[in-house]
Structures are given as C-alpha cells and as structure tokens.
Amino acid sequence: MKAELVVIGGGPAGMGAALEAKRLGLEDVLIIEREQFPGGILQQCIHSGFGLHLFGEELTGVEYAQRFIDQLGPAGVRLLTDTMVMEVAPGLVRALSPAGLIEIQAGAIILAMGCRERTRGALNIPGTRPAGIYTAGTAQRLINVEGYLPGRRAVILGSGDIGLIMARRLTLEGADVLAVAELMPWSGGLARNIAQCLEDFAIPLYLSHTLVEIHGKKRLRGVTLAQVDEEFQPRPGSQRYFPCDTLLLSVGLVPENELSRQLGIELDPVSGGPRVDQTLSTSVPGVFACGNVVHVHDLADNVTLESRRAAAGAVAWLARPVRGRELAVGPGENVSYVVPQRLSLPVSGTVSFLFRVRKPRQEAVIEVVSGGRVIWRKRRRGALPAEMVEIKVPTADIPAADSLTIHCRGEK
C-alpha cells in the first residue's frame, strides 16, 4: 500500500491533520486507528467544555469529535480502523489488523497517538493490591462507553480535570465520592471544573494531601490520606481513613511515544513528547507529530490548531524536503517546557509558543530572551500550571541568534 501522508491515530489531532492536509491539496491521506471508531479519547468525554474557541459554542467531547468524523468521508480521507501500527521507519509504516499485516510506503508521517495515564506503579503507593483501583480515564470509559459502575464509594487522587469530571460523573451515576485529594497546594484542574464538578455536589477537595496507604486484600476496603508539608512528606498525626471500594487515580498523562522511541526520535524529557519545530517536524525528517503525543493539552481546540500546523508542515516538506538552520528554544524561569523546542529558519508571520508554568502566578510577565536581551514581553493576568499558556511572537522580533529562552516572571 502507498499513501502520500500516513497519520497514526484517529483522535482530534489525527483527524485535524488529515483534513487540513486534504484541504491543502494532498491527494492521498490515510489515517490508521487501532480502535473500532475514530475520535480518540473524546469518545468517552461525554461532558461539555469543548469547541468554544474553534466553533464558538460549547460542545461535548463526543460532539467535537463527530464534527471531524463527519468531514472525513466527504473530504476523501482514507481511514483504517481496528488496525494497530506496530513499527515505523522513515517512509514506512507497518500495522497489524485482523486482516493481516499492512505495509504502507508513506511520503510523510504524522504521529498522533495521544497519551496514556500514569498508574499506581509510577506513584509508588504502598499497600495491598486489591481490585477497585482504576485510572480515572479507565473508569470514564467503563462508565460512559460500557455502562458499568466500577464502584459505589470512591476517593479520587489527583485534582486534574479528568479527576474532577469523574467526581461529578460518579455522583450522577449513583456513587458516593468521599474526597478528591491533591498533593499540591493548588488544584491541577480548571477553576470552572472545581466549581461545577465538586462545589455543585459538595464534594470535598483536600489540597496538600496525599494517599499514604491502600487497604483491603481482595477488593479495596479503604484508603488513608494524610496532609503533606512543604517537602511533600506526610505530616504526622494528619492521617485519615476513608472507607471506600474504589480509588480513581488522576495523576497525570504521559505522551504515548513507543513508536517515536522506536524511530529514534529525540524526545523532550519534560514534555514527554518529541522535540519539534514550529512546523511540528520531529528530529527525523519527514516525520511530524501533533496533539497529546507531543505534549499534554488541556483543550481539544488547541490540539486541532496544532494538528493544522503539523499538516501544513508535512505538506510543505512533501513539496520541498529540505530543512534550514535551527534555533533552539528553551524554558527559563518558572517554565517547565516550551513547544516548539526549536525553530527551523527561516520563519515568517508569527510563531506560537505553547508552554506550562511550574508555579501559579497572579500577575505574570512573559519574556522571550535571546542573547541576554529581552526581545518580546507581555503582561498576563494569571498563569496556572493547569493551563497551557500560548504566546504569539511576530517573527520580525526574532533575531538570527542561536537560541531563545522563555520566562514567566511575576508575583505569586
């Protein structure tokens, strides 16, 4: 089989990239998706909060995905579902499906495999290993897609958006949510989700708390939470036991980069995804990436915008497969990572930089620094670790230097 562009993953990133590539005039675009249906993680996001930026209306995740799915056929994007990509090499994709092994010669490749959830193991939580411990996303799928109730009394660890959304979902489906515990002194989720998912249902949020023990041999019987000090160590005497049969872990997402590693793509240890330039080109020529596989987004709208840039990058590269001189972009004060991690020169128009702050700031000043000189600066009302920050820097301001650093200065 052959395709000008092969897109791996049929979530919003993959569909967005494929549609944009078609719009930009590519003939033959193929999406490979391992699930039965395209849509990615959005198929289980039945809650609203999507599409405000892109469509100007408040959609559910499922609706947001449907808008793209409905365009695939008319646009002439080819879609292979129930097919898992196993190996990628430059120009070659190999996948398995019940129909057998599929080998595709690809002009360019866009990686859009999304992310997966951090698990208990990664947290090193001591205790027993009973049934009843799920990642929040698994529980979301069990409830919203399969129609099962995983448990009746739950504690949720982690106050990221998925944890908050699941607190409300469990409550609406008849379970009791006893607590949402968060290690940091601030929530990892959006303020609106704390309001409409926790406060609306009087679910307590325990900040600066962690899980210290899991109890129960066969099925979970309870968990012990404790308050933590500044070093994140449990404060003696603050332990509290919560009898529950379910523990949901909402403790972070990790870009899904098995295939990228196999390809030898350079990864950013902080974002967890490939190091990309402003066209979303990875370190391997002809291989692009977008969506949660690059870095974890909190808004599907941003995923779509990024996917379009990746498509444009791939289309341009197919027309003229050369790469120019590079300029490194790095995180500075209170910034954990920046995407893109480099710029391929020449650049034109404006360049979007997406990044996350390490600590919340009420008043923030964002600075782009090159060669010790501030080349761009902007004030911003507040910056939270839960929110991805986007700045648009006119390329005229970017000097022909070797590197740029982005800082987020300001008061707590």
Next chain:
Amino acid sequence: MESRASHREVSVAVFFVHGGGDLLLYDVVIIGAGVVGCGAAYALSRYNLKVALVEEGAEVALGASGANSGIVHAGYDPLPGTLAAELNVRGNSLYPQLCRELDVPFCPTGSLVVAGEGEESALDILLARGRANGVADLALLGRDELLNREPNLSPDAAAALYAPSAAIVSPWELVLALAETAAVNGTDFYFNAEVTGIRVGEETLRGVDTSRGPLLAPIVLNAGGIKADLLAALAGAERYDILPRKGEYLLLDKDISGFVRQVVFPLPNPVSKGILVLPTVEGNVLVGPTAQPVWDREDRSTTGEGLAEIQRGARKLFPDLPLRRVIASFAGLRAVCDSGDFVLRSSARVKGWIDAGGIQSPGLSAAPAIWERLVQLVGGLRELEPRERIKRPPLLRLRDLPLAEREERIRENPLYGRIICRCEGVSEGEIVDALHRPLPAVTLDGLKRRTRVGGGRCQGGFCLPRLLAIMSRELGISPLAVTKSGPGSEVLAGLLAKGEER
C-alpha cells in the same frame, strides 16, 4: 483441549460430593500450587498415580512462587551440609534441561556479589562455602573486569564473586508449565479450595477436608508454603514453626532493559542477601527484596519504609538506576523455618503424610531437586510404576515472532491481528487461547501473567474494558463476575441504573 474438559468435569464431580454422592479417591493429594506442589505433581505424573492438587487461591503461584526474585542461585550461599545447600546445587544443574523441555524462559546470566574497598575478604568466605557445596567455576573478579561486565555499577565497587552457573527464570511461567503438564497427564486441580482439616484414622492418612468438599487419599503431600507448619500441626505430624518474612520489590520499565545484565548482589547481611538489582527474563529490571518479619501470613502489602529501603539499596549498587521508571511494586512472604533448613520428610507419626515445608530461598533453585526427593518419599510409601508423560500444548508467543510470521498466524485466526495490549503487543487471539488452555486463566491477574496483557507500563488501563468483554464472552460469564484475583475481588460493582431493560 481434552484435558480442559476433564478439568471441568472434575469440578462438577466435587459438586456431587457436596450433594452427598461418592467420595473422590486419589492415590496422592498435594496441598499448595506453588513451585513445590506443582513440581511434585509434574514429577509424579511420570508414574501411574491418580493425583489431586488443592489450592486455596484461584490460580497457581499466588504464594512465594509468584513473588520472588526468580533467581536460580548457583549455591554458594547456604551453609555446607544443609539440605538447602545440597538441593540448591543439584537443582541448579537440572534447570537448563527442565526449562528447555517445558518451554519456559530461562537466561543463564550469571551472578555477581559485589564488595567495596576493604570488604574483599567477605568474598573469600563465600568462595570457600561455594567450593565446599560443590559449585562449579566460581571466580573472583577485580574492579576492571567487574565494570566491564556491569558498566553502570557504582564506582565504589572494588571486587566481586562471579558465579557463572547462576541464572534467571520466570517463576510464574515455570509453575504454570509444571501445572499444565501435570494437568494434561491427569492431575486434577481444585482451586478456591482451602484445606480445612486432615482426615487421619489409626495414625494413617485418609484424606483432606477442603472448603469445596473432601478428597480421600492415603498419601498427602504438604507443600503449603507459608502455612505448611499449620497444616502439619492440623495433621498431627511432627511440628515445626514458620516465621513469615516479607520481601518487597520494585519493578522497573522495560525501556531501561540492558541497564543491568546479570544478577547483582551486595554483600549478604545476617538475615538476607540484601537489596539486589537484576534483569527479569521479560526484560524489566527488578529491585529488592527487603527482609521484614511479619505476623500476618496473608500480609502481602508493600510499605513506605520498604520501598524507601529498596531505593536506598539499589542506589548503593547502581547510583544512576532510573528509579523513576517504576511500573509496579509487590511483596512476597518467605517461609522461614525455625530449623533454618528445608523440612522434607515422611511423618513417623502419621503414616502417609509428607512434609515439604520451610522452603524458603533458595527454594525455587532447589525445586527440581526437591521433587526428586518427594518422589523418593512417595516411593517409600507405595510402589511407583513409570509411564509415558505427554507434553502440554505448545505456547504461541506472537510478540517474539517477526511481523511477517505473525501474518501467517493471523491468516489462521484473525484475532491474532487485533492488538489488545499496546504496551506488550498482546493480541485478542492470545487472550482467547489463554482462556482455553489446560489450566485456563480465570482471573484478570491470571490473564496478565499468562499473556502479559496489562503487565506493561500502562498496567491495564487501556485494555481492561476490552478484557472484561472478552472474558465474559469466552467464559460465558457476566462481566460483573470477572475478578482480579478470585472470588471477592470483582472488578465492577454493577450496571449503571439506566433504562427499563438494563
């Protein structure tokens, strides 16, 4: 799949026992489906005997045999003259052939005991002990040779004892292979059956009572692991005492495989071999175990202190070990015997009772030699008539095949092309196979251990909903009845309260 049918029929037979029908008669009943019990069943399946194996858990290898370091020790550690020393060295020599025969992953990696500056003399003691035990090819290595073998080792390492005959094995796959082979050769397995009483009349064994009904036999072989002493007391046999000692582990991601190439020990301390770092046959890195006395014989929980101790110990040997790549932690209980040695004997007080108790480390290494002993002990009680032993059906390990060969398999069965577990690349076809083997998986943990589905870094988050559907379809049970590790560990609480029809 003939044997599977017989396995099922037997379950039905037990049901009739409850209903007051005929009692089941066996030549030998084995208690405990660990490496000792399943190995005994395997060894005895070469003789014309009707054997039953009873296990209180839902699966094989839920005790120490499923939660250990997986090392086939060379044999320099046990004190000369002990049974442990003799059987360890003998067991070690039987392993390569055994694993080939059973198609069980086995890697002859060798092992190193590492000493720091000024501690080298401790190695001489081990070397002398090893030679006294008859361990072949032991050698002392200097610093250069050592760092050559393990480049990531701490620069503080000064010398090491190298034991080329040490190896690693997948203990779980070994026990399963033994059990499946026993099953296809006629051993009946009773799971979720706790032995609650031993029937003895006129100082002679009559059988056992289990939570699923009685099983009658003139010979009972006690391989009850951590509870073997309790069972011996229940039978009225000679007493011994077991003190559980917990060992906790951290399992690291495969993406750092190659960081350590062989089994690396620190110098041993008086209670244990210390915190070691080793590769597993699956390609993960394993770190542990701790050694903590506990009272509860079912306490397999990990602890904050234990996990911290493992990290400290690991850093001492390998300062750069990426401990952030932990994917799971677990613990096992060592059955430490007050005598300090294995207890392998026919009871003088209760005729027909055979003890295989106090089998702590190096129990796994010694296991093939322990079975030899047990067969001798059974042979001392009755005549043994050899017979042909058949092999279990071959295993298909698709992930080890190149993609092109997988294609052929997919043509035979399209389900081999549907990948369920993305981390380990396990297909639906392999899962279905595992649900229909001689000893089929009946729990999610059982599936995970047989196929590695959900055993990778995502630990089952992605595949759980699909596994529930497949198990429900293949086993003909409701998804609500699917358990993690047996009755009481159901994964789901119910259906959502929706619609008239649900």
Next chain:
Amino acid sequence: MMKKTMTCIICPLGCRIEVEGERAQGYSCPRGRDWARQEAAAPMRILTTTVPLRGGEIVLLPVRTRGPVPKDRLWECLARANSLLVEAPVRVGQVVCPDLAGTGVDLIATRTVAEIGKD
C-alpha cells in the same frame, strides 16, 4: 442585597466574579457577566449523560440538554433521562426527549450511531 462570589464556568479562564444585585465585577467578557447575573438569581447547568441504546454499534448513547436547565432540577432531569431507551440509528443533534422533565429544554444526542451491522 447579598454579595455572591462565584467561579465562572463559561470558559476555561474561570474568572472569579462578584455579584451584588445587578452589579457584577471580576468578569472578563459579557458572556461571563450575563452568566454571573443568572447564576446569582437562578443557577442553570447543562446536563450531560448517557442513555441506553438498542440495536446500535455501541450500547450507550451520549446525550446532553440542548441548553442549560435549572440546577435544582438536575436530578429530576437525570432520572427522566435514565428511564429512556433509544433505538439506533441516531444522528448527532437528534432530539431524544423533547421538553425534558418539563423544563422546556430538549435532550439531544451528541453522537451519530449507525444500526449494528450497517454503516
């Protein structure tokens, strides 16, 4: 008049808004201002949930109220939604239950689902 403080749930910015009578402050856009006034007077929410689906490629149909419903009637709306049974095929936006629990707001499908065995 009592002063009410609330977190705006209209967009991800999540402004803290104070409302006292007709006066609101802290919002960053007119939508937020209007929402806050409504929230102070009579809070409204969009309900998203699933309903069982018969004959479809999937067993649950995701649905939502077309617009917000009174917050204090959320449970009533949910109970009504939970009693429904929908037949495939369904198109996104299709009304699954008009005038949900007498709120005047329709419950609509948020996903297109084909009949099982058909594309």
